[in-house]
Amino acid sequence: MSSPSATLTVWAAAWVSGRSAPDDLLDALRVWATRQSVAAGDPVTGGHTGLPWASEELADEVAGTGIMVLLKLIREAMGGPDAQLRLVLPIPGDVRGLPVGTEFGAAAIEAEEGLLAGTPGSLGTGIVPVWTDDDALLWQVYSTPIPLAPVPDMPLGEAEFSMREAVRDAADALQQLQTTRVGSGGVGPRELIEAELAGHTRHRYPDSMPLRARRILDTADQVAAILTVAEREPDSAPASSTALAAQEALLRPLWTAIRDARLAAVHAR
Template identity: 30%
Template sequence: MSPAVGAATLGARRSSRFVAWVRAWRAGLVPYDEIADEIAGDEEHLVADAPGAWTDLPLRDALPCFAKLAPDEIRLVLPAPGDPRGLPGPGAFTGAALLAGEAVVARGLGVIPEVRSHTSGSGVTFETVLWRVYPLPDELPGGGRTEPGPAEAEADLSAALAEATTALTRLDIAHWRPELAGALAALRRPDGGMDLPPGFDPRARRLFARASVLDQVLALAEHAAPGGAVNGYEAQQRDAALRPLTAACRRALVAACNAPLRP
């Protein structure tokens, strides 16, 4: 497996895991004791500004903030500049969510992960995650439900992936970024370890697995500098080819994590 493919299958966005597992808990499909570990994995997760708290709390101790909410009152949003769907109007939460590119929207609460990197005395780098809580109105415009359903999002993602693959092949991406080309090919074999909790139907699970891998691939393409053989025009063409795919990927993740739950 190439480094890019490996990076692409490390894990889903933190907000997507938060929403999926908290919704499953509120639906009575998974026990409370499992939620914090499923969200955090091997990271340390803390929560700042939780209602009624005067200091940062471990994630497990802050999850009762969601105990009175129904599953459909907890939603994933993945906003981008020019596409703030699912967010309330202008304010501190909306600005922070646009900057982070991800957030959790619930009745009366908004939560955004802030990732902090640390280096130990021995030179080992590790990350901690601080979930910052913002007060929100109980009712958001449109109910916070402006995303397509899983079926529509899956069709859109497939179409966008086909178009992007054609464009990237024409740009000969395999010549100057062979690892990215390999990662795109791996999307046809989604990582079975990237799964949703109980309650999500097979379509939502398939969509989440595929979109999660693709999300990491696109992050790699965005942040890694192109090779020296690529000029500015070619880089612009690559970005133009990936832009619709990036939007379709975000919509797919939102649709999968916000899909209706079943016993």
């Protein structure tokens, strides 16, 4: 699984629909971090929910309540017949699916992830995971408007085709970048990619998740691992601003394709 928000979205959707147990959801979240807690992201939400406010001091201490409260908050938000669970993966310049000008939106942009639970056009719940340590995760909760018309996801068939092409394009990009850089210190790209992928294999998908959606997520993780290796090899960093801009132009469309495919797969029912 690519992110804590994606894990929470797919498992909460399975739980709310009666296709998995609460313990399955909590076990899936605990794979991300042994220490997790929940707090309000702002004082107004704290007043509405009774959660402690995740002030800077609180976040540093990884305080708040236990993650069981996430189930209660999501169940309450999903009480209406038209309620939805939506993953958001915003980045600067592409904030699709976010409620404009909100505390939740700002936090989700900073974290580059989050999820919304509730009925479009009404007040719902936004949740953003924040890493406060290498193995400590604080789930910040916001009372936030749910956008009335969420951006439609691409069809699964298109997402699967996009990821098949992206595997080839990412491998080509890695090879192209390697030919213009210094070597990687004796460690081959295959080993580096496998190391990047190792963490994703610890995460399970709900049994009720469509098989095609699982394949898309697995392929997206593979492409992301290739791109991460292309970007992070310490001995092969771009040597100039021109080279950095060229790398960005080469890799950015592939990162966008990954995000689009992940959103389509996570929201598949």
